[in-house]
Amino acid sequence: MTREQTRTGLNRRTVLKASLLAGGGLALDALIPLPAALAGAMEGKRSVAAQLSAFVAIAPDGTVTIVSKNPEIGQGVKTSLPMMVADELDCDWSQVRIAQADVDQKRYGEQSAGGSTATPKNWLPMRQMGAAARAMLVQAAAMRWRVDANQLTTARGRIFDPATGRSIGYGEVASAAATLVPPDLNTVRLKEPGQFTIIGRPLVGIDSARILEGRPIFGMDTRLPGMLYAVYEVAPAHGGRLVKADIEAAKRSSGVKHVVPIVGNGDPDAGLADGVAIVASNWWLANQARSRLGVEWDLSAAKGHSSTEYQAKAEAAIAAGAGTELRLDGDPEAKLASAAKRIAARYDYPFIAHALMEPQNCAALYQGGRIEIWAPSQAPQRGLQALHTALGIEPDAVTLHLTRAGGGFGRRLLNDYMVQVAAIAKSVPGVPIHLIWSREDDIRRDYFRPAGWHSFEAGIGADGELIAFSDHFVTFGDGKTPARAAGFNVSMPPAGLVPHLRYSQSMLPTVVTTGWLRAPGSNALCFASQSFLDEIALAAGTDLPTLMLRLLGEPREIAAPDNGSPFDTARARAVIETALQTSSWTRKPPQPGRAKGFAFYFSHRGYFAEVVDASVAGADVRVHTVWVAGDVGSQIINPMGAENQVRGAVIDGLAQALTGQAIEFIDGVVQQSNFHDFPLARMPITPEIDIAWVKSQKPPTGLGEPALPPVLPALTNAIFAATGTRIRSLPVRLKTA
Amino acid sequence: MPYRLNINGAVRRVDVPPEMPLLWVLRGELGLVGTKFGCGKGLCGACTVHVDGAARLSCQLPVGSVGDSKVHTIEHIGATPIGARLQQAWLKIDVMQCGYCQAGQIMSACALLGQIAQPTTDQINSAMAGNICRCGCYNRIRSAIQIAAGMKEESTRDA
Numbered sequence: 001m002t003r004e005q006t007r008t009g010l011n012r013r014t015v016l017k018a019s020l021l022a023g024g025g026l027a028l029d030a031l032i033p034l035p036a037a038l039a040g041a042m043e044g045k046r047s048v049a050a051q052l053s054a055f056v057a058i059a060p061d062g063t064v065t066i067v068s069k070n071p072e073i074g075q076g077v078k079t080s081l082p083m084m085v086a087d088e089l090d091c092d093w094s095q096v097r098i099a100q101a102d103v104d105q106k107r108y109g110e111q112s113a114g115g116s117t118a119t120p121k122n123w124l125p126m127r128q129m130g131a132a133a134r135a136m137l138v139q140a141a142a143m144r145w146r147v148d149a150n151q152l153t154t155a156r157g158r159i160f161d162p163a164t165g166r167s168i169g170y171g172e173v174a175s176a177a178a179t180l181v182p183p184d185l186n187t188v189r190l191k192e193p194g195q196f197t198i199i200g201r202p203l204v205g206i207d208s209a210r211i212l213e214g215r216p217i218f219g220m221d222t223r224l225p226g227m228l229y230a231v232y233e234v235a236p237a238h239g240g241r242l243v244k245a246d247i248e249a250a251k252r253s254s255g256v257k258h259v260v261p262i263v264g265n266g267d268p269d270a271g272l273a274d275g276v277a278i279v280a281s282n283w284w285l286a287n288q289a290r291s292r293l294g295v296e297w298d299l300s301a302a303k304g305h306s307s308t309e310y311q312a313k314a315e316a317a318i319a320a321g322a323g324t325e326l327r328l329d330g331d332p333e334a335k336l337a338s339a340a341k342r343i344a345a346r347y348d349y350p351f352i353a354h355a356l357m358e359p360q361n362c363a364a365l366y367q368g369g370r371i372e373i374w375a376p377s378q379a380p381q382r383g384l385q386a387l388h389t390a391l392g393i394e395p396d397a398v399t400l401h402l403t404r405a406g407g408g409f410g411r412r413l414l415n416d417y418m419v420q421v422a423a424i425a426k427s428v429p430g431v432p433i434h435l436i437w438s439r440e441d442d443i444r445r446d447y448f449r450p451a452g453w454h455s456f457e458a459g460i461g462a463d464g465e466l467i468a469f470s471d472h473f474v475t476f477g478d479g480k481t482p483a484r485a486a487g488f489n490v491s492m493p494p495a496g497l498v499p500h501l502r503y504s505q506s507m508l509p510t511v512v513t514t515g516w517l518r519a520p521g522s523n524a525l526c527f528a529s530q531s532f533l534d535e536i537a538l539a540a541g542t543d544l545p546t547l548m549l550r551l552l553g554e555p556r557e558i559a560a561p562d563n564g565s566p567f568d569t570a571r572a573r574a575v576i577e578t579a580l581q582t583s584s585w586t587r588k589p590p591q592p593g594r595a596k597g598f599a600f601y602f603s604h605r606g607y608f609a610e611v612v613d614a615s616v617a618g619a620d621v622r623v624h625t626v627w628v629a630g631d632v633g634s635q636i637i638n639p640m641g642a643e644n645q646v647r648g649a650v651i652d653g654l655a656q657a658l659t660g661q662a663i664e665f666i667d668g669v670v671q672q673s674n675f676h677d678f679p680l681a682r683m684p685i686t687p688e689i690d691i692a693w694v695k696s697q698k699p700p701t702g703l704g705e706p707a708l709p710p711v712l713p714a715l716t717n718a719i720f721a722a723t724g725t726r727i728r729s730l731p732v733r734l735k736t737a
Numbered sequence: 738m739p740y741r742l743n744i745n746g747a748v749r750r751v752d753v754p755p756e757m758p759l760l761w762v763l764r765g766e767l768g769l770v771g772t773k774f775g776c777g778k779g780l781c782g783a784c785t786v787h788v789d790g791a792a793r794l795s796c797q798l799p800v801g802s803v804g805d806s807k808v809h810t811i812e813h814i815g816a817t818p819i820g821a822r823l824q825q826a827w828l829k830i831d832v833m834q835c836g837y838c839q840a841g842q843i844m845s846a847c848a849l850l851g852q853i854a855q856p857t858t859d860q861i862n863s864a865m866a867g868n869i870c871r872c873g874c875y876n877r878i879r880s881a882i883q884i885a886a887g888m889k890e891e892s893t894r895d896a
Contacts, residue, residue, distance in 0.1 A: 074835025074872050204831040211836040212824045214771020214811030218837060221770040229765065254754055282753070283774075284761035357775055357783060357837040357871045406773075406837025407871050439776040640831045644874065648834055651873030675780040675869065684862040686875035 016132065016182040025059040025174040028133050030185065031109060032125045053108040054129035055101075056085055058137065062157055062171035064091050069101040069108040070118055071378050072207070073408030075704045076641030077118045079206045081126055083637055087198040088130030088191060091157040091170060098206050103380040103400035111402070113378040114413050114516070115564075116604035116702025119637060123699050131188040133177075137170050140177035144168075156197075193635060202640035207404060219376030219403040222363040224432035228257055229283035232420050232435060233290050234275040234445065237668030238511045239301035242274040249292040250278055255285030259293075260427045262420075265390050271416030272390040277424040283436050302511045302668020307350075307451075310665075313508050314453040314474040318346065323472050323504035327490040330500035332459075335468035339459025343539050347454040347528035349730040350662035353446040353678055354517055358406020360417040360442055364425035365432040370397050371425060375418050376405035383415030390419045391426065409652075410485075410516035414447050443678055444670040447515025448663055450476050450486040454528040459500070464540040466551065468500040471529070476514060477507035483514045489521050491560035491567065492529055493602065497551040511668055518652060519705035522603035526709030527657075527716065527730060530599040534717040535726065544717065545576055545585065545598045545609075552576075565605050571631045574694045575609040576600055578629035582692045583611035593617060594624075597718025599710040606706025607631040607694075610650070612714040613687075616722045619734040621658055623687040623715065626650050630707055633700035636693055645703040647689045653711035655681035657732050740800055744769070745813035755801025760784045762800045763810060771811035771840050775869070782868030783837065785844040786810050792848035794867075811840035819850045819885070826884040834872035842868050846882050855886050 017029045031053050055067035066085050072078040078098060086096050101108055134154060141159040142149035145166070153160045160167045210217055234240070242261065250259045258279040264272045276293055280286035317323070336342055363374040371393060377383050380400050387393040405412055421435035437445070452475050459468035471492075476483040488505050495501055517523060530544070537547035555570035579585070579598070589595060594615035601608055611627040628646055636642045655661065659679040664671045672678040716727035725734065739752045744767065751766045758777075763769040763786070772795055775783030779797040786795045787809040814820030823843050833839045842865070849856055849864040856864065861882055870878065883889035 074833075074837075076834070202831075204828055205833065205836075208828055208831055208833055208836065211833060211839055212811075212827055212843065213815060214769075214840050216770050218773075220774065220837075223768060223770065282757070282761055282765040284757050284765065285754075287777075355871065357773075357781070357835065357869065359774065405835065407835045409871075436774070439778065439781075641834075644831070644834050644872075644877070647876055648873035651875060655873075674778050675776050676778070680869050680871055681873060681875070682867075682869060683865045683875045683879065686862075686873075686879070689876060 014185045016185055018136065018178055018180065018182045020175060020178040021057055021059060023059065025057060025171065026133065026136065026178040027057040028055070028129065028136070028182065030054045030125070030129055032185065054085065054126055056089065056129055056133050058133065058170050058174040060171045060174060062095055062169045063097055064089065064095045065097045065099055067099050067101050069111050071111065071113040071380065071402050071405060071408070073113050073378055073405040073412065075113060075408070075645065076205060076638060077113065079203060080637045080641060081118060081122050083198050083203065084122060084126035085130040087196050088127040089134050090154040090197070093198050093203065095157050100402055103384070103402060105381055111380060113408055114410065116606070116704045116706065119700050119702040120605060127190055128185040128188055131190055132183050132185055135183050135188055136177040136180050137173055139180055140173035141168055144173060144176065199637055200635060200639070203638050204640065217404045218358055218406050219361050219363070219374060220358050220406065220436070222374045222403060222434055224363065224365065227363070227432040227434055228279045228281060229286050230277050230279045230421070230424050230433050230435045231283070231286045231290060231438065232275045232277050232424065233293060233295060234273045235297040235299060236444065236670070237299045237302035238513055239668070240274065240297040240299045242276070243296040243298050245276050245293045245295040247276070249294065250289045253285070253289035253292050255280040255282055256289050257281065258428050260424060262423050271386050271414065271419035272423060275420070277427070279424065279428060279433060287438055299668060305511050305668040306666045307664040310451065310508060314348070317474045317506040317508065318453065318455045318472060323506035325502065325504050326488055327495060327501065327503040332468040332470050332500040332502040335500040336457055336459040336470065339467060340462040341460040341539055342457065343535060344455070344457045345532055345535055345728060347456065347531060347728045349452055349524050349527060351448040351451045351512065352517065352656060352661045353443050353448055353663050354409045354411035355443060355678060355680060356407035356409060356411055359437045359439055361434065361436040362417045362421040363432060363434040364421040366422070366425040367430045370399070371422055372399040373418060373422065374401045374403055375415070376403045376412060377415055377418060378405065378408045378410070378412035379415065382413065383418040386415045386419050387422055391422055393422060409518045410520060411447065413516055416445070439675070440673045443673055447484065447513045449517035449523065450483060450514040452486070452524050456532040458532070458536045460536065460540045464542065466494065466498055466536055466540065466547065469494055469498045470502040473503070473505045475505060475507055476510040478509060479507050482507060483510060485514050485516045485520045487521065489525055492525050494533065494551055496558035496560070496567065497553070512665065518649070519603055519708045522601060522705070522709040526599065526601040526603070527712040530601065530710065530713035531716055531728065534713065534720065543598070545580055548576055548600050549573060560602070567602055571607045571696050572600065572602060574696065575607045575629040575631050578692050578694050579609035579611050579627055582629060582690055583627035585611060589613060591615065593722050595718050595721035597714045597716065597721055599713035599717060601709040603709055604705040605632070605701035606703065608707050608710050610710040610714045612711065612718045614715060614718040614722060616719055616734065619736040621719060621732060621734065623654055623685065625688040625690065626711060627690045628707060629692045629694055631694040631696050632703055632706070633698045634695055635700045637700060642703050643691055646691050646707040649705070649707035650689050650711045651681045651686060653708045654685060654715060657712050657715050657730060658685060660731050662731055738801065742803060742808060743805060744808045745810060751800070753800060756799050758796050759786065759798040759800050759803060759808070760795040763795060769810055769812055773837055773840055775838065781838070782845060783841040785841040785868065787844060787848060790848070790851060792845050811844060814843060814847055817847070820847050822885040823847055823850070823881065826881040829884065830877050830881055832874050832877040832881050834874055838868060838870045842870065842878055846878070850882070850886055855888055856882070
């Protein structure tokens with residue numbers, strides 16, 4: 001894109017390069033190290049990726065091109081991150097074009113979508129980048145007019161000289177600006193919040209119009225000349241080995257071009273399970289041919305890995321004792337023993353699948369020792385690693401294009417489909433292959449949100465204060481390390497708020513592949529802990545929000561290493577008080593069988609208090625309204641997308657509780673297969689959702705996750721208030737009247 | 738088997754087995770990828786198209802049964818007055834998150850407004866219940882339908 005002279009402004013932290021665009025104009029390219037506090041936020045991330053990039057170009061016609069480097073999975077970053085650049089650049093949003101970057105770690109640093117990290121990581125650097133470009137354009141205009149740059153102003157992509165009334169467009173000085181030495185990113189002047197013209201405006205997603213016209217954009221829409229379609233038949237249980245398959249019979253099936261048995265690497269987590277690829281001219285024909293394979297599997301590795309066995313083992317682990325200690329504050333044992341009131345309860349929740357609307361798919365072309373891949377992935381750089389581990393493909397031999405993803409929710413942080421298509425493409429060099437999973441593949445081969453069990457105890461003093469709290473958590477793991485996304489969070493409230501507290505853990509071995517699901521950990525821990533706290537509050541003669549406000553006490557910050565930033569009790573208090581106000585908490589619905597429930601949680605740097613108004617008739621639960629109060633910092637970047645994230649999180653949580661979502665295993669074989677037995681939310685269950693932003697004076701943080709966790713216990717607490725039935729196991733299954 | 742299909746106002750020829758679902762004819766044979774694959778079992782609505790004006794699940798529709806019927810897909814829907822109004826409403830309040838199910842949502846909404854110009858909330862819920870949105874954009878889908886039907890101001894993007 002750039003040629004000739006490149007000017008570099010260097011400082012200790014940042015590389016900022018300015019260059020002349022090929023057709024004239026300014027290109028500004030930055031590689032910015034991440035603050036240490038944010039760098040470690042993504043689990044499993046390597047330090048080499050702990051930097052951000054930004055790229056902005058201004059063409060002679062004034063068009064501003066901003067590169068969007070992160071995967072777009074519906075969370076809206078392809079719009080919201082460029083908004084940050086464009087606002088400080090002080091251009092008009094209509095001038096902005098957004099280009100999706102390919103995967104290139106050297107050029108772009110980290111490229112991923114996960115952990116609600118994009119907003120906090122990019123808030124400062126993206127704005128600095130826009131401000132730097134603006135400063136250079138202003139400097140170029142000042143030199144042309146021979147005036148002091150400080151006397152010039154900018155607006156909507158133009159530079160104004162108030163002294164003379166003249167003005168000039170950014171495009172007209174962009175080439176001149178490209179010859180200047182870029183400023184130090186850390187000293188460029190940023191706008192005051194009141195000066196924002198783009199940040200904070202509800203803007204329509206950059207790809208929305210295209211999607212509404214049905215134009216190709218998703219991984220599923222990838223079309224390449226001569227492309228063939230593939231399915232990958234794998235064992236119904238994880239760890240299954242291929243015994244035999246009738247390759248010739250499948251080859252005789254209509255439209256089938258290739259049938260390729262593939263030996264996995266024996267490590268389902270690295271993504272290559274044993275399987276048989278069927279490649280055909282049309283995906284449906286490939287899928288039809290599966291039944292001809294008459295395939296036989298050795299499933300012995302998964303024997304005994306059944307939901308009923310897990311349940312029995314978890315109960316045995318709880319009965320056996322306290323597990324491995326994870327956190328001990330004070331002397332909970334003694335305080336529980338001496339408490340005026342002591343209560344105990346067990347909670348559990350099932351494995352659940354991600355069930356993204358766009359089934360896993362990926363396209364690849366292998367030729368001349370190189371592979372080109374088109375992937376809807378949340379963590380493509382991890383995909384490069386997986387290709388190397390499973391297939392020995394060097395990252396330098398891969399060209400990796402990011403497509404829009406039809407949902408992520410954590411599923412696409414794993415790249416098994418990418419490894420599979422690469423293995424298939426390698427076996428038919430020169431032919432572009434599009435691997436598409438059926439919905440059944442997608443449900444059964446998920447990296448499931450792990451099931452979990454909690455055994456809680458609490459001690460309440462004579463004055464009604466919560467003095468001791470303990471949780472023995474039973475999860476999955478090898479005894480030393482929890483399985484992926486199966487770990488506890490030692491910062492889980494009421495940790496730090498109760499003087500005597502013990503958290504402990506036991507692990508069950510599993511062959512099931514587990515993974516991160518939207519608000520990993522929190523999506524389950526919040527249900528269990530906030531439900532039990534509701535029980536505690538009632539036992540103490542009060543209600544949950546009152547108990548939480550009492551526990552929060554004086555405004556202070558409590559270290560919460562698992563949450564990426566400390567827990568600020570003042571921010572928690574503010575969202576709780578706001579939710580009580582917006583929901584008119586003290587006003588109880590007069591109808592029998594209808595009540596409100598409350599819950600609070602802090603996850604992914606966001607503070608959320610939620611109130612659910614639900615009515616129960618027999619086994620039917622109807623949610624009327626959900627009030628959400630959230631604090632994700634001083635500024636909502638794009639209210640249009642932000643409100644969508646909150647509503648989506650609320651509906652997601654309600655679906656987990658109310659539609660019957662549970663994945664069950666018999667000897668490792670997943671019993672669910674499609675939306676009839678793993679249901680998702682549908683329009684009729686959708687409540688009114690009221691959102692109140694509580695704006696603290698903290699930098700903005702992400703919204704993909706933190707609004708989800710509280711809605712589950714807010715709902716189940718409402719069901720208890722309405723019926724007297726305490727929901728201690730998900731999904732909600734009430735007896736018909 | 739050779740078929741002549743009437744798709745979006747044009748005759749398209751394909752040579753495929755009669756059992757092949759229309760979805761895979763559209764996507765695989767004709768390159769019309771706007772119609773989406775979601776479940777393959779008629780459970781999610783992502784593959785919704787119009788057959789002679791009625792919303793149909795193309796993953797459950799063997800191409801051999803289409804005959805001379807007029808098939809319309811998301812690629813064409815902007816050329817119809819209701820479809821264009823729906824697309825505008827969808828954009829005004831930016832309904833979507835990931836967007837993958839939205840073609841199916843629009844096709845179902847378009848069939849609904851073709852039958853009932855100003856549907857009640859219950860009618861909307863029931864007509865749209867076959868279309869899953871994993872991102873949970875239902876509040877805005879409902880609002881967008883009401884905006885397109887002239888029943889609601891565009892400023893009220895979330896109710």
